Amino acid sequence: MKNPFSSLLSSITSILIIVCLSFSGDVFAQENQTNNEISENYLLSSNEEKYENSEELIKELRIRHETLLQKGDTLKGIGVLMQLADVFGHRADYANSYDVFWQSLFLADRVQNDSLDALISWRLGRFYSFYKREKESLKYLNKALSIRKNMVEKGETDSAYLVLNYFSFVNTYREFDMPELASKYLDSCLIYYKDVKNQLPMPELNFEKAFILSKTGHNEEALELFKSLEPYFLNKRPSYMVLGYTYWGDVLQNLGDLNGSVDYYEKAIKTSEKYKRHIDFTPLIYERLTEHYKKQGNYQKAYENLKIAKNLDALFFDGRSSMNKSMLEIRDDFRIEKQRQLDLIQQQRFEKLKQEEKISMLQRVILLGTIVFILILAFFFFRHLRNKHKLEKQLIRRNKELEIQKANELLELKNKELAASVLQLVEKDEFLKDLKEKLKSNKDNLQQSEINKLLRTISVNNTNNWEEFRLRFTAVNEKFYKKLTKKYPNLTQSDHKVCALIKLNFSSKDMARLLGISVESVHTTRYRLRKKLKLERKENLEDFIAQL
Incomplete structure (x- = not known):
């Protein structure tokens, strides 16, 4: 049971x-x-x-x-x-x-x-x-x-x-009657203690100190401290002297004053009866009186006090007593009400969680849909930007290609015109040279003075023709000349002439006519030019010059 x-x-x-x-x-x-x-x-x-x-x-x-x-x-x-x-x-x-x-x-x-x-x-x-x-x-x-x-x-x-x-x-x-541990925590109290509102009064700390002194063999100090604290407790908390007089009686008993200890035990009981406080402590007081009378050999008194102590202990702490019987009963009204409140709270929380879960799910769906929509919109927007950028780049590249093509065509046209002009100058010079030779050969049929006069007016000057050509070629092919001069600074003026004529796609024969040298000399000049340009045998001189 x-x-x-x-x-x-x-x-x-x-x-x-x-x-x-x-x-x-x-x-x-x-x-x-x-x-x-x-x-x-x-x-x-x-x-x-x-x-x-x-x-x-x-x-x-x-x-x-x-x-x-x-x-x-x-x-x-x-x-x-x-x-x-x-x-x-x-x-x-x-x-x-x-x-x-x-x-x-x-x-x-x-x-x-x-x-x-x-x-x-x-x-x-x-x-x-x-x-x-x-x-x-x-x-x-x-x-x-x-x-x-x-x-x-x-x-x-x-x-x-x-x-x-x-x-x-x-x-x-x-x-628990553990004064050593009580002393340890009392020290902690003193460490943090300071005067603030609703703080524990210092006399109550000193009361515990007096108890610890009585348990550690310092009975005289404990007795003096209990005496000094009595006025405070009688004024502020008189019912607390139930404990005070009890421990005071313990100190007197430790000092051998048995009669004095009995007096303070009885004062503790009277204080409890007067204020109806700490009455659950009284069984301990009667137990102390029982021990006192046993030491005196007064077993009758010891028995009477022991009986009172047992009865009070049973009354206050035994579940069979009328005072505590209700403590063993299940208070259905409290238990049912508490359970009802807990069930109601749990149900409310459950409904709230369900509602929050639905709202959360809807929020997640909306958020997910919004994110997907934004991603799709962003995808098409960036694709549009990319295509637009791509088209713009293509258009710019195409325009640039057209500009380059147009510039090249213009350059080529000007070079053709220049080449044609140069050939015309060569042909003119050749015509004049032939005419001069014929006049010299037919001078017998003409008067000498008129022949000399006509010969003086015919001037064949290749140097002037070349200088005019160089100026016009440089104006048209400015970048070509700058690049050639910068990359190959050791080339001579004659090398520059040959490079210019090659750039204009002049044949060896035409170059010979313009330069006034033989075709073989042109070939020799081209060979020397290849060496100066450090070209391999497999490299074509015309292609190399065209790329400059």
């Missing part, structure tokens, strides 16, 4: 967080306005002396909670519920604490807030420590610390508020 206590823990850890902790770290504050919405309500500055029976405080918190919800201030409303759950927890009224916390969980679903997440993780960790489940407790306390550190890194909160998280580790290790 399943243990009722195990059933209790199983149901609690899966669906609730009970705020029922008796420790000084019942505060969790932030320095900015948004995060302070939790802390300002959670740290209501109420005078505990006014609420000796916390019914009045419970009533005020309920009214305040309703007022905040009517104003639409959900976050502050959650903060008030946190404190209300804490009040029920200190009274060991776990069923009501459970109900109140369920309310806060419903409200928390509407709020996305890192401070709230850190607070819930922190209190869940403290809840597990209350049931001595160290592993689970440290898991959630570390989660809360991690969230808070992340907020510090983002600049959302001051590093001073890490003190509250480290302080929860101090409380937890005190309850």
